[in-house]
Amino acid sequence: MYSDLKNKVAVVTGGSKGIGQAIAKRFGEEHMSVVINYRSDKTGADEAVKLIEENGGHAVAVQADISEEDGATALLNAALNNFGTLDVWVNNAGMENRVATNEMPLSDWQRVLNINLTGVFLGSRAALDYFVKNDKKGNIINMSSVHEQIPWPGFAHYAASKGGVKLFNETIAMEYANRGVRVNAIGPGAINTPINAAKFADPQQMKDTLEMVPMKRIGDPEDVAAAAAWLASDQSSYVTGVTLFVDGGMTLYPSFQNGKG
Numbered sequence: 289m290y291s292d293l294k295n296k297v298a299v300v301t302g303g304s305k306g307i308g309q310a311i312a313k314r315f316g317e318e319h320m321s322v323v324i325n326y327r328s329d330k331t332g333a334d335e336a337v338k339l340i341e342e343n344g345g346h347a348v349a350v351q352a353d354i355s356e357e358d359g360a361t362a363l364l365n366a367a368l369n370n371f372g373t374l375d376v377w378v379n380n381a382g383m384e385n386r387v388a389t390n391e392m393p394l395s396d397w398q399r400v401l402n403i404n405l406t407g408v409f410l411g412s413r414a415a416l417d418y419f420v421k422n423d424k425k426g427n428i429i430n431m432s433s434v435h436e437q438i439p440w441p442g443f444a445h446y447a448a449s450k451g452g453v454k455l456f457n458e459t460i461a462m463e464y465a466n467r468g469v470r471v472n473a474i475g476p477g478a479i480n481t482p483i484n485a486a487k488f489a490d491p492q493q494m495k496d497t498l499e500m501v502p503m504k505r506i507g508d509p510e511d512v513a514a515a516a517a518w519l520a521s522d523q524s525s526y527v528t529g530v531t532l533f534v535d536g537g538m539t540l541y542p543s544f545q546n547g548k549g
Contacts (some may be wrong), residue, residue: 290521293318297371298520299363301325301354301411302381304332306481307431309339310509311378311516312347316340318517321371322347325354325363325381346371354381355402360410364418375424376520377415379408380431384446384483397445404449405456412460416469425468429519430457432473434535450475454531461529470528472519477535479507502537502545 298315302308303324309332315322322340324347326333333349340347350366352359367374382404387396408430419426435447436454453473461471478497480488487493488506498504515534518524533539543549 290318290517290523292522293320293517293520295319295321296375296520297321297323297367297373298376298378299323299325299367299374299411299415300378300380301363301407302327303336303378304329304349306483307476307479307509307512308378308380309336310513311380312336313339313343314510314513314517315376315520316343316345316347319344320376321345323363323366323370324349325352325359327351327353327381354379354407354411357410359407360414363411364414368418373424374415374418374426376427376429377411378429378431378516379411381407382431382449384443386442387445388442389444392445400445401449401452404446405452408453408456412456412471416460416464419464419469420467423467425470427520428460428469428471429516430471430473432457432475432531434475434477434533434538436473436475436531437539457531458529465528470519470524472524472528473531474512474515474519475531475533475535475539476512477501477507477533477538479509479512479534481509500538500542501535502540502542505536507534507536 300312303312304326312322312324324333324336337347348370352362432453433450436450440447457473512534
């Protein structure tokens with residue numbers, strides 16, 4: 289628990305399931321007020337609201353497309369209209385799909401980039417504009433991936449989007465550091481989320497994945513949520529412009545484990 293987070297206000301995009309819902313729930317445990325963004329999963333968003341309120345926080349669910357300018361504006365307005373301010377913005381919404389690059393429709397490329405990268409820009413821009421105009425030392429957390437660093441054949445659009453998030457994150461962290469605004473990213477590895485459920489249910493795919501993780505376990509959404517809470521808190525007050533990998537060591541070249549090579 290971080291006492292400085294009590295009564296602070298956060299926006300969490302893609303907060304209806306998986307990592308986003310876990311972050312929203314953790315913020316509720318910190319007694320924060322949370323705007324939970326969802327695109328289509330109203331049931332999951334309502335569940336997140338309930339979890340937050342049961343844990344001492346306050347919450348409202350807002351349907352919006354974060355890849356559109358109006359979506360980011362709607363989320364900022366929801367924070368201001370319901371809770372009076374904004375302290376933390378978490379750009380979590382994202383998507384992926386496997387397709388060989390030579391067969392990739394332009395529509396697939398654009399859809400992934402629009403949500404994973406343009407959505408991060410639009411959310412960050414809305415938050416930064418509010419922080420600057422109100423002379424507020426706010427906090428932005430961008431959801432990246434181990435694939436901002438590790439190539440991922442079959443997912444060129446996803447890897448490109450996360451590579452973009454990395455340098456966008458670092459650039460705006462530098463740009464707004466002298467205003468007291470902190471900007472960081474989280475890079476999850478293999479996490480047990482709904483999008484991965486089918487893959488991890490297959491014994492061979494699970495075995496293959498664990499071979500890429502030095503800690504030999506799949507992470508939980510709560511592991512990522514714990515990192516988000518720390519980055520949102522004053523305990524990380526001298527940290528900006530980093531990607532905090534929550535990956536069990538996946539980015540550490542696990543094939544070299546035990547002195548191989």
